[in-house]
Structures are given as structure tokens and as C-alpha cells.
Amino acid sequence: MARNPWLRDRLPRLRFARRAVRRFMPGEDAESALTAAKGFEADGITVMFTRLGENVTKIEEGDVVAEHYLGLMDTIAERGLDGEVSVKLTQLGYDIDRDRSLAHCERLAEKAALSGRTLWVDMEGSDYVDGTIDLYERLHAAHANTGICLQAYLHRTAADIQRLLPQNPAVRLVKGAYAEKATIAYQKRPEVDANYVALAIAMLEGIRAGHTVTIGLGTHDVELVEQIAEHAVALGLDRRAFEVEMLYGIRSGEQRRLAKAGYRVRDLIAYGEAWYPWYMRRLAERPANVLFALRQLLP
Numbered sequence: 607m608a609r610n611p612w613l614r615d616r617l618p619r620l621r622f623a624r625r626a627v628r629r630f631m632p633g634e635d636a637e638s639a640l641t642a643a644k645g646f647e648a649d650g651i652t653v654m655f656t657r658l659g660e661n662v663t664k665i666e667e668g669d670v671v672a673e674h675y676l677g678l679m680d681t682i683a684e685r686g687l688d689g690e691v692s693v694k695l696t697q698l699g700y701d702i703d704r705d706r707s708l709a710h711c712e713r714l715a716e717k718a719a720l721s722g723r724t725l726w727v728d729m730e731g732s733d734y735v736d737g738t739i740d741l742y743e744r745l746h747a748a749h750a751n752t753g754i755c756l757q758a759y760l761h762r763t764a765a766d767i768q769r770l771l772p773q774n775p776a777v778r779l780v781k782g783a784y785a786e787k788a789t790i791a792y793q794k795r796p797e798v799d800a801n802y803v804a805l806a807i808a809m810l811e812g813i814r815a816g817h818t819v820t821i822g823l824g825t826h827d828v829e830l831v832e833q834i835a836e837h838a839v840a841l842g843l844d845r846r847a848f849e850v851e852m853l854y855g856i857r858s859g860e861q862r863r864l865a866k867a868g869y870r871v872r873d874l875i876a877y878g879e880a881w882y883p884w885y886m887r888r889l890a891e892r893p894a895n896v897l898f899a900l901r902q903l904l905p
């Protein structure tokens with residue numbers, strides 16, 4: 607459904623769908639996201655912003671997104687928010703002109719550095735993994751304040767982590783949100799979970815071995831987070847060796863509980879009009895969310 611153009615054009619116009627998506631995003635405009643961010647401060651939870659959209663087809667659209675993020679970063683700094691930005695390369699025109707999308711990332715990283723923040727690059731479907739890692743390596747070589755997302759469902763990710771560790775990377779580890787083939791990706795949840803823990807441990811061991819690795823655990827799987835925290839302690843590190851990152855509206859109580867228990871917690875707040883494919887991936891992650899969406903049809 608995430609890739610169905612007919613639904614992508616029509617569903618977002620329906621009132622019930624707009625109502626349902628509110629569960630995962632405070633609003634379509636940046637101001638709603640900025641306002642929501644303020645609300646997390648009292649709980650000691652920091653934030654990350656992402657404007658939804660992917661695979662732009664005109665290079666100018668990517669330019670507009672880059673300008674938008676530059677402005678957003680100014681506002682984040684002006685308001686004194688502990689907020690970072692995460693971008694999708696295909697929203698910055700990567701499909702049309704890779705060098706231009708890299709140049710956009712460089713400008714964004716420079717801007718983020720002014721307020722001591724990290725610029726994050728999302729990971730998209732498997733066709734983009736090689737290109738995203740290559741681009742990240744070029745970006746990171748000149749801008750240390752940049753991070754990349756890697757997906758635990760892919761068989762290749764263990765090797766990608768070993769490749770990146772000597773470069774002192776920032777890595778957000780997620781399970782992976784796209785439908786990938788069994789030839790390249792683990793399909794069963796226990797396999798993905800086991801790989802997730804193994805990859806997190808590989809990064810913690812990287813820290814022990816003297817690399818500077820900034821780790822974000824992008825998951826709502828609190829059991830995994832707690833397991834990884836135990837491994838960190840066993841390695842002589844502590845739970846603050848990594849940050850826990852969750853999506854706005856998902857397991858909010860757990861986000862607050864973890865922050866209270868001394869974990870570093872960051873909430874990813876999405877906004878923007880192009881929410882359709884992103885929202886479909888959220889529904890696919892949890893069937894109960896489909897029921898929630900359908901309930902919005904009721905008066």
C-alpha cells in the first residue's frame with residue numbers, strides 16, 4: 607500500500623485518514639512539531655525532526671527541502687531546543703543528482719555544527735543502501751557531526767558496521783521499515799531482534815576498542831534496549847553510552863519512564879503533508895494501528 611500511487615493521491619484527502627495520522631504526528635506544519643518538542647523538555651527528552659517526503663522527481667523540490675531544513679535549524683537554535691534533524695536523501699534529490707544531494711547535506715551539516723548538533727541521514731529501501739553509505743562516508747570525512755541509519759534486518763549490516771567503525775561514525779540502529787526479500791533480509795522477528803542486539807554490541811565493543819561511536823537505538827522495543835544496556839554495563843560502559851530514539855506518539859509512557867530511569871531518550875517528530883507512505887509503514891508495523899485508523903471512520 608505504501609507504494610500504491612492511486613491510494614497515495616486519494617487517501618490523504620480523506621478526513622478520517624488525516625485524523626488517524628495525528629496519532630503519529632502533531633501536525634503537518636513545522637510549527638506543530640516545534641511546539642510538540644517544547645512539551646518534551648520537562649521530561650528531559652530531546653527531539654529529532656523530520657519533514658516527511660521521499661523520492662522527489664524534480665531537482666528543485668530537493669532544493670526547497672534543503673532550504674526548509676536550514677530555516678528549521680535556525681528556529682531550533684533560536685528557541686534553544688535540543689533538536690536534531692534527520693533527512694532522507696531521496697527527498698533531497700538523490701535520484702536525480704547525487705552530488706547535489708551531498709552538497710545539500712554538507713550545508714545542513716555545517717549549519718548543525720554551529721549549534722553543536724548532529725545531522726542524521728535516514729536509510730531507505732535496499733536499493734539505496736550502497737549509495738547512502740558511500741555518500742555518508744564522503745559527508746562524514748568532512749563533517750564529523752553527521753550520522754547514518756543502519757537496518758538490523760539486512761544481512762549485510764554487520765559488515766557495514768565493521769566498515770564504518772574506524773571512521774568514528776554516528777549510527778542510528780533500527781530494525782528496518784521496508785519490505786525486503788529473504789535473500790538479503792531476515793524475515794522473522796526473533797532473527798531481526800537477535801541481529802539487532804549483536805549489532806549494538808559490535809558498536810559498544812567498538813567504543814571499548816577506542817573508536818568514537820555515537821549510538822542511537824531507534825526502536826520501541828524496550829526489552830531489547832534493556833538487554834543492550836546490560837551488555838554495555840558488562841563491557842564497563844553504561845546505559846548513557848547510547849541514546850534511545852522513538853517515534854512521536856509510540857510508547858510515550860515508556861519514553862518518559864526510560865528518561866526517568868537515566869537513559870538518554872530522543873523523540874522523533876515527523877511533520878509535513880507527504881505522510882502517506884510513511885504512515886503506511888507505521889500501520890504495517892502493528893496491525894492494531896489499522897484498527898485504530900478504521901475507528902476514526904466512526905462519527
Ligand SMILES: Cc1cc2nc3c(=O)[nH]c(=O)nc-3n(C[C@H](O)[C@H](O)[C@H](O)COP(=O)(O)OP(=O)(O)OC[C@H]3O[C@@H](n4cnc5c(N)ncnc54)[C@H](O)[C@@H]3O)c2cc1C
Nearest residue numbers: 728729755780781782783824825826827851852853874891
Ligand atoms: C527514531 C527512529 C528512526 C527510524 N528511522 C528509520 C530509517 O531511517 N529507516 C528505516 O528503515 N526505518 C527507520 N525506523 C523504523 C524502524 O525500522 C522500525 O520499522 C520501527 O521502529 C518498528 O520497529 P521497532 O524497533 O519499534 O520494533 P517492533 O518489533 O516492530 O516493535 C517493538 C514493540 O514496539 C511497539 N511498536 C512498534 N511499532 C509500533 C507502532 N507503529 N505503533 C505502536 N506500537 C509500536 C509494539 O509494542 C511492539 O511490540 C525508525 C524508527 C525510529 C524509532
